[in-house]
Amino acid sequence: MPPGQRSGRWSGVPLQDRQALRRDELITAGIGLLGSPGGPALTVRAVCRAAGLTERYFYESFTDRDEYVAAVYDDVCNTAMSTLMKSESPRDAVERFVALMVDDPARGRVLLLAPEAEPVLARSGAAWIPSFIDLVQRKLTRITDPTTQAMVATGLIGALSALFTAYLDGRLTATREQFIDHCAELLLSRAAT
Numbered sequence: 001m002p003p004g005q006r007s008g009r010w011s012g013v014p015l016q017d018r019q020a021l022r023r024d025e026l027i028t029a030g031i032g033l034l035g036s037p038g039g040p041a042l043t044v045r046a047v048c049r050a051a052g053l054t055e056r057y058f059y060e061s062f063t064d065r066d067e068y069v070a071a072v073y074d075d076v077c078n079t080a081m082s083t084l085m086k087s088e089s090p091r092d093a094v095e096r097f098v099a100l101m102v103d104d105p106a107r108g109r110v111l112l113l114a115p116e117a118e119p120v121l122a123r124s125g126a127a128w129i130p131s132f133i134d135l136v137q138r139k140l141t142r143i144t145d146p147t148t149q150a151m152v153a154t155g156l157i158g159a160l161s162a163l164f165t166a167y168l169d170g171r172l173t174a175t176r177e178q179f180i181d182h183c184a185e186l187l188l189s190r191a192a193t
Contacts, residue, residue, distance in 0.1 A: 023061040025051045030072035034114050035106030042069065066120040073121050076110045077128045084135055090187035093139075094180050101164060102176070108168045112161060133157050140190075152190050159186060 029050035033042045044065055048055050062068040083100050087093035101108035115125035137153035160183060166172045167179055174182065 019060060022051075022053055022057045025053065026058060026061060026068070027072055027075050030068060031076060031106050031110055034069065034072050034118070035109035037105075037109070044068075069114075069118055069120050070124050073110060073114065073118075073124045074128075076107050077124075077131075079107070080111060081131060081135065084132075090139075091180070091184040094183040094187065097164075098176065098180055098183075102167065102179075105168055108164065112165045112168060129157065156187060156190055 026047060029047050030042065033046055033050060042065070044055060044058055047068070048058050051057075058068070062071065080097070080100060083096045084093055087096050101111060115121040133150070133153045136156050137149045140149045140152055143149045143152060163172070163179075163183060163186075167174070172179065
């Protein structure tokens, strides 16, 4: 670096990698804003301010706010799906999901609460639900009838969504261990039928 030139944010980052890094920073900022405790407070300006980027960089990666909100939601869903796919047992799945969604409550609120406040996520949420149901259904190997598998998996996703939403909202006063035990027992009892 020539003398007198200051080191910038992107110093040492190859030009071709910068856009992807800026996009990641915008997504991270969006998780925090979309999953804020008071509900989504997400404007393009707020996102850019939180990421420390200009609007120019926002529009480099997203055409508009709706596309951006959907991308933030998809990022959280992809992370959740990836986390659940690594689980080795129902309890492990619950523990991993709690670590992802409760220990980082912004992610949990994006996944479970933001679709109620963001109209664009009504479509995204509906598109993701079958993937989560399918994942649970594939784990129900003791149930041989595919129709019963589908009904049990659908019921489990509904029940777990309601439990996690109530836990994130503070409406359940269970300890972390009680919550994990209950969710794991719910999965184990239905998987054994």
